[in-house]
Amino acid sequence: MKRVTLALSLALAAGLTAQAADAQTLKTVKDRGMVSCGVSQGLPGFSSPDDKGNWTGIDVDVCRAIAGAIFNDPTKVKFVPLSAKDRFTALQSGEVDVLSRNTTWTISRDTSLGANFTGVTYYDGQGFMVKKSLKVNSALELNSASVCVQTGTTTEQNLADYFKANNMKYEVIAFATNDETVKAYEAGRCDVFTTDQSGLYANRLKLASPNDHMVLPEIISKEPLGPMVRHGDDQWFDIVKWTLFAMLTAEELGVTSKNIDEKAKLENPELKRVLGSDGNFGEQLGLTKDWVVRIVKTVGNYGEVFDRTVGAGSPLGINRGVNNLWNKGGLQYAPPIR
Amino acid sequence: MSTEARKPPPQIALKIRRILGGKAGWNGVAVQFAFAAILGWIGYEIVSNARANLENQHIAAGFGFLRNNAGFDVNQTLISYTGSDTFLRVFVVGLLNTLVVSVVGIVFATVIGFIVALCRLSPNWLLSRVGEIYVEVIRNLPLLFQILFWYLAVLAALPNPRQSISLFGIAFISNRGLVIPSPIGQSGLAPFLAVLALGIVASLALRVYARRALFQRGQVIRIWPSVLALLFGLPLATMLVFGLPFTFELPQLRGFNFAGGSRIIPEFVALTVALATYTAAFIAEIVRAGILSVHKGQMEAGSSLGLSRGATLRLIVVPQAMRVIVPPLTNQYLNLTKNSSLAVAIGYPDLVSVFAGTSLSQTGQAIEIIAMTMGVYLLISLLTSAIMSVYGWRVSRSLGA
Numbered sequence: 001m002k003r004v005t006l007a008l009s010l011a012l013a014a015g016l017t018a019q020a021a022d023a024q025t026l027k028t029v030k031d032r033g034m035v036s037c038g039v040s041q042g043l044p045g046f047s048s049p050d051d052k053g054n055w056t057g058i059d060v061d062v063c064r065a066i067a068g069a070i071f072n073d074p075t076k077v078k079f080v081p082l083s084a085k086d087r088f089t090a091l092q093s094g095e096v097d098v099l100s101r102n103t104t105w106t107i108s109r110d111t112s113l114g115a116n117f118t119g120v121t122y123y124d125g126q127g128f129m130v131k132k133s134l135k136v137n138s139a140l141e142l143n144s145a146s147v148c149v150q151t152g153t154t155t156e157q158n159l160a161d162y163f164k165a166n167n168m169k170y171e172v173i174a175f176a177t178n179d180e181t182v183k184a185y186e187a188g189r190c191d192v193f194t195t196d197q198s199g200l201y202a203n204r205l206k207l208a209s210p211n212d213h214m215v216l217p218e219i220i221s222k223e224p225l226g227p228m229v230r231h232g233d234d235q236w237f238d239i240v241k242w243t244l245f246a247m248l249t250a251e252e253l254g255v256t257s258k259n260i261d262e263k264a265k266l267e268n269p270e271l272k273r274v275l276g277s278d279g280n281f282g283e284q285l286g287l288t289k290d291w292v293v294r295i296v297k298t299v300g301n302y303g304e305v306f307d308r309t310v311g312a313g314s315p316l317g318i319n320r321g322v323n324n325l326w327n328k329g330g331l332q333y334a335p336p337i338r
Numbered sequence: 339m340s341t342e343a344r345k346p347p348p349q350i351a352l353k354i355r356r357i358l359g360g361k362a363g364w365n366g367v368a369v370q371f372a373f374a375a376i377l378g379w380i381g382y383e384i385v386s387n388a389r390a391n392l393e394n395q396h397i398a399a400g401f402g403f404l405r406n407n408a409g410f411d412v413n414q415t416l417i418s419y420t421g422s423d424t425f426l427r428v429f430v431v432g433l434l435n436t437l438v439v440s441v442v443g444i445v446f447a448t449v450i451g452f453i454v455a456l457c458r459l460s461p462n463w464l465l466s467r468v469g470e471i472y473v474e475v476i477r478n479l480p481l482l483f484q485i486l487f488w489y490l491a492v493l494a495a496l497p498n499p500r501q502s503i504s505l506f507g508i509a510f511i512s513n514r515g516l517v518i519p520s521p522i523g524q525s526g527l528a529p530f531l532a533v534l535a536l537g538i539v540a541s542l543a544l545r546v547y548a549r550r551a552l553f554q555r556g557q558v559i560r561i562w563p564s565v566l567a568l569l570f571g572l573p574l575a576t577m578l579v580f581g582l583p584f585t586f587e588l589p590q591l592r593g594f595n596f597a598g599g600s601r602i603i604p605e606f607v608a609l610t611v612a613l614a615t616y617t618a619a620f621i622a623e624i625v626r627a628g629i630l631s632v633h634k635g636q637m638e639a640g641s642s643l644g645l646s647r648g649a650t651l652r653l654i655v656v657p658q659a660m661r662v663i664v665p666p667l668t669n670q671y672l673n674l675t676k677n678s679s680l681a682v683a684i685g686y687p688d689l690v691s692v693f694a695g696t697s698l699s700q701t702g703q704a705i706e707i708i709a710m711t712m713g714v715y716l717l718i719s720l721l722t723s724a725i726m727s728v729y730g731w732r733v734s735r736s737l738g739a
Contacts, residue, residue, distance in 0.1 A: 010704055010705060084699060085695050085696075085698060085699045087699075088699065088702050088704075089698075089702075089704045092395075092397060092702075092704070109702070111396070112396075112397070112398035112701070112702055113397060113398075113702040114392070114395040114396050114397030114702075134594075142594075143593055143594075144592060144593040144594050144595045144597065145593070145594040145595070146514060146594065146595060148685075151682075151691065151692075151695050151696045151699075152695055152696050152698070152699030152700070153699075156410040156411075156696065157409045157410050157421075157700070159410075159411075160409055160410050160411050160421035161409070161421075164421065170411075171413050171514075171595065172410070172411045172412070172413050173413055173605070173685045174410075174412075174413075174685055174687065174691065174692075174695075174696060175682075175683075175684075175685045176682045176683065176691070176695065180683065180684075180685070181685075183490070184493075184684075184685060187490060187493045187494055187513070188493065188494075188496075188498055188513045189493055189513055189514075189604070189685075191594050230395070231395050231396050231397075232394070232395055
């Protein structure tokens, strides 16, 4: 009944406080000594705990980078696992400071939830997974299929749109958590499992025999995944937004967690500006001058993070594709730090 | 000589004073009103403050979202529903799904519960041990675990639709559920239904008449031949005159699933079975306690009148036990209804799953949706206890207590 508790605390917070959510998040975080970060309940590559309870993944690293920028210590993060249904209420009620939980940026979520997306950590799109034994090669052959989906996601709505637009019938079975959905798919309750394509690859690893299943080629939606913060605290919004931009800028400049000390010594004006020996952009954010150095030393640049969590260096082995930098044929683009 | 007691003069003011003020008199009344006013003011402040704060944070508020399109589908709907219907309709769909699983669950739980209780009380050693084991095993395992067991164990055992088990070629069982032929109304449907309703009403009237004859004049009337004629003969005759009331559409395997026919989804079956068997274990103990609370002299009196054990139980012991059974039985009915919200674990589209789950995260309006959902459960529970109270009152009255 976490949902009820969250709704109650939201109602209490809204009803009893004279002025809710004023620009205090950074101060609250510093007083607490921890960034409270909403993550998924276990999606390999994005946010999942390993057997020792350490969280890893690209969404997790965004939170660690924020903690690195503020405290210079990647361990100062409290991870709060949230189901798809509970995530926004947890952010609204102040239980988490930032929601970094493979959440799709849409206009309704940006405008009606009292929260803002700060950027895109991963450009994704929705796909379908089926058993190879069904001999299906395209999503357009899925008429009358049963589809397993996690409830409370954009996936559920895209699914309805796609089948309606293509004049196909289907049966939807919606589960509360990702694990229940995968389990029902594996038990044969449905023919098709649908979620973001990165999630399909991640979940395929959880199946007993991953090679009996295949991901269909169609991508039926745009799913830009990114972190969210509450409305009304522009300073905190800036910090979360520029943490991701700092990681992208570092990759663009070739700054990695290994070579950063050498790069900082170079007499390159752009490097000096970004790495804090020139100007005080960090202090204007409410952080320190060396904020980019802290971030890169904590988690590495965007490319390193991608490679380690979802890319070639991880079990998922997903190509950079559209997630490559803008000057390498992808969509990832950070505004200049100057 | 008897004099009629004079009616006391109306004392409305005094009554109000006593009800509201207690021993404190008019001062007490004033305090009560002040207290109510303060409560009302606090409530108003909280609501208006919440509204203002939500508005400041740009969190959508109010119930306008109920008119928006839902944009997602649901796999069991008792009324017609598509993704382009409103959230209000989602609410009704979810509510009906909750109600149907609760009502079916309550019926089965009661039947199983009574049977298990009678087993436990049976002088037959084997039967009573079986009843005991049932109760002890089922009531001591967590309900969620049982729901998942029925769902995953039963699903795993069933074949996929292409290899489904055929029952005489008209019904099919697979891991997509049970598919049965669905009736399609023909021209003979209206007269058939009318005659059937007439037959039911007439049979009930006959039963009332027979009971009255038995209790007032001691006359035993055999009614079952006439009832049989009314319930089966008459509709059959109508069918001969007006033609078949409906034909059946047979399910056929097409593509991935069966097309045509009606389907009972496995989520519904798993949830109903789990809820019914679990609650039945508690009901069995309640019924057993109720029956044991009736003095054993009643049982002996029954057998000395020459009644069989079954007849004594049915006519003498159980009616007296009902007085003890009904209040805790009501609790179990309420528990079953509320436990049905565990449906979300196996993807059964109940109120909590589709409304407090999917709709909530699509709209983000947690306060309104959770309040509506809680209000509905409160209403269902209050209605159930009202019905059971009326039933309990009738039981007590008929026993003259």
